[in-house]
Amino acid sequence: MSASASSRPGSRAWLLAETPHSRTQARLGQAYVRWLHFLRNPLAMIGLAIVVALIVIAALAPYLTSHSPFAQDLGNRLQAPSAEHILGTDELGRDVYARLLHGARITLLIVGLVAIIVGPIGLLVGTVAGYLGGWFDTVLMRITDVFLAFPRLILALAFVAALGPGIQNAIIAIAITAWPPYARIARAETLTIRNSDFISAIRLQGAGPLRIILGHVVPLCLSSLIIRITLDMAGIILTAAGLGFLGLGAQPPMPEWGAMISSGRKFLIDHWWVATIPGVAICIVSLGFNLLGDGLRDVLDPKGK
Amino acid sequence: MATRLVLTVLVTFLGLLLVTFFIGRVVPTDPVLAAVGDRAPAAVYERVRMELGLHLPLWQQFWIYVQKVVQGDFGTAVLTGKPVLSDIRRVFPATLELATVATLLGLIIGVPMGVFAAVHQNKWIDHVIRVLALFGHSVPVFWLGLVGLLILYAWLGVVAGPGRLDVGYFDVVDTVTGVILVDSVLAGEWEVFGNAFSHIILPAAILGYFSLAYIARMTRSFMLEQLRQEYITTARVKGMAESRVIWRHAFGNILVPLITVIALTYANLLEGSVLTETVFAWPGLGSYLTDALLAADMNAVLGATIIVGTIFIGINLLSDVLYRLVDPRAK
Numbered sequence: 001m002s003a004s005a006s007s008r009p010g011s012r013a014w015l016l017a018e019t020p021h022s023r024t025q026a027r028l029g030q031a032y033v034r035w036l037h038f039l040r041n042p043l044a045m046i047g048l049a050i051v052v053a054l055i056v057i058a059a060l061a062p063y064l065t066s067h068s069p070f071a072q073d074l075g076n077r078l079q080a081p082s083a084e085h086i087l088g089t090d091e092l093g094r095d096v097y098a099r100l101l102h103g104a105r106i107t108l109l110i111v112g113l114v115a116i117i118v119g120p121i122g123l124l125v126g127t128v129a130g131y132l133g134g135w136f137d138t139v140l141m142r143i144t145d146v147f148l149a150f151p152r153l154i155l156a157l158a159f160v161a162a163l164g165p166g167i168q169n170a171i172i173a174i175a176i177t178a179w180p181p182y183a184r185i186a187r188a189e190t191l192t193i194r195n196s197d198f199i200s201a202i203r204l205q206g207a208g209p210l211r212i213i214l215g216h217v218v219p220l221c222l223s224s225l226i227i228r229i230t231l232d233m234a235g236i237i238l239t240a241a242g243l244g245f246l247g248l249g250a251q252p253p254m255p256e257w258g259a260m261i262s263s264g265r266k267f268l269i270d271h272w273w274v275a276t277i278p279g280v281a282i283c284i285v286s287l288g289f290n291l292l293g294d295g296l297r298d299v300l301d302p303k304g305k
Numbered sequence: 306m307a308t309r310l311v312l313t314v315l316v317t318f319l320g321l322l323l324v325t326f327f328i329g330r331v332v333p334t335d336p337v338l339a340a341v342g343d344r345a346p347a348a349v350y351e352r353v354r355m356e357l358g359l360h361l362p363l364w365q366q367f368w369i370y371v372q373k374v375v376q377g378d379f380g381t382a383v384l385t386g387k388p389v390l391s392d393i394r395r396v397f398p399a400t401l402e403l404a405t406v407a408t409l410l411g412l413i414i415g416v417p418m419g420v421f422a423a424v425h426q427n428k429w430i431d432h433v434i435r436v437l438a439l440f441g442h443s444v445p446v447f448w449l450g451l452v453g454l455l456i457l458y459a460w461l462g463v464v465a466g467p468g469r470l471d472v473g474y475f476d477v478v479d480t481v482t483g484v485i486l487v488d489s490v491l492a493g494e495w496e497v498f499g500n501a502f503s504h505i506i507l508p509a510a511i512l513g514y515f516s517l518a519y520i521a522r523m524t525r526s527f528m529l530e531q532l533r534q535e536y537i538t539t540a541r542v543k544g545m546a547e548s549r550v551i552w553r554h555a556f557g558n559i560l561v562p563l564i565t566v567i568a569l570t571y572a573n574l575l576e577g578s579v580l581t582e583t584v585f586a587w588p589g590l591g592s593y594l595t596d597a598l599l600a601a602d603m604n605a606v607l608g609a610t611i612i613v614g615t616i617f618i619g620i621n622l623l624s625d626v627l628y629r630l631v632d633p634r635a636k
Contacts, residue, residue: 145317147324149320150321151617153580154594157595161328161597238446245447248598265451268459276452279444279451286442
């Protein structure tokens, strides 16, 4: 958005105007300044590049390789990396490179769905608890305490055990265990905003709690929530991979990276690439989200400096 | 204050049981069918339903459940045919051993690293700690375990492979504590000790790596805060040796918050141990939990979950109490 605007002559001056003439101009200008700040952070740019690459690979996976991630070729099992199979083949003769590329889709699906489920729930619970206060707040915060008192992976494991293995249930289990920190953050933000003058002004104008929370409190909590979710993405990827590794997440023949490590484990000593390569992919993607999250924190959170 | 603390812990514990109760009773399809199988006649089905107390209202079922758990009755594990509690008692020492060695490794390396980084702020050591932490947040622990096994065991042969002991050393020493490193010392069997050590060092180092990064970072920030204080300047002005200023005066004052950090990392290791134990075939709580999960043995899964959750709550409480005891300002 702002990058394309900067290519036109004059638009840069418009964006950086000292006295913006409209609300849109002010907002775009602020976004542009933040983008410039972000550009100066090389680590954050690497993170952004990795995440963008993940999205592009996930979208174009079938076009980046001529091999199918599911086609078995038992005559060519456990082949070392070669010109035909650049990352070798697995125990069923499937091309590891093709599976890795298609695995990006699953990783993105898990991360995206968890974020979509968890973000709004945490935001709503936190803002409502923080704004209304009283017993409602106490009860909701007790509930988050209980969830936070658990090791996250173990709680997710227990939920998957009850729901049954599978990628959908893994996503549900991760989401159930992931929302409390967001509720905590949203609540803390709300408490600092709740008693400010502009909220009192809106209330005196006759706005109800729903309007105040959705229209005025939620937008102010968004940036810290986005930072936290981005930083948590790596944790979500690692948990999902752990579930896949234990055989409780994505089921065969899905090319999920954790499950690929698990199936390659039996051939680790003689055919090390089958198990180790998907792990490298997990590391790179998690690192990307961590770097991006750190960069976003620098840009979006003025208190963090 | 004390009553408030106890109340908080009780409510959290009840919440924990509520969650496991919910998972065990409400989520799965039908606990009766799981117990009798789908070919059982209607009379048997009804009898088992009564025995399990499933005809009672939910809150009453929950109350019975709480009473059982408090008495240490988690039911029988289908996998082993023994009570879940006795199973857990059998496997727990292995996890304790692993987590303790890992924490010790994290402490021995992490604390001096953090102190050094605080004294030499913004030098290379700071970057090392940052990279270690970043990598620790990005790497799957089970993958690191596999790579460690591949390189150090299969290729270089400098450590022993999966398991707690080589087969030849099984049952050489009597089980006293269940912690092989301690038992072998008690029995004076140094060969067994050496073998056990060679088995534990790699999984412990991998688990310890994750606590090391955190401990080093926290030590660094605690030390930075202390080194800014005026009493440090006073000590230096008096002509005190710099090493004494750092280790005696500043370090002495960060011990209290450091205890909290160590307790928390120790609790977190329980979580990391689930995946690590699976990779290293380490017969502890984590392996028990995964075996139970794969067999859908709900009594064992929920029993292990409650135990881990309780340890978590207990460690948090302990560090809270310790903090209040040691630091007079916290009262």
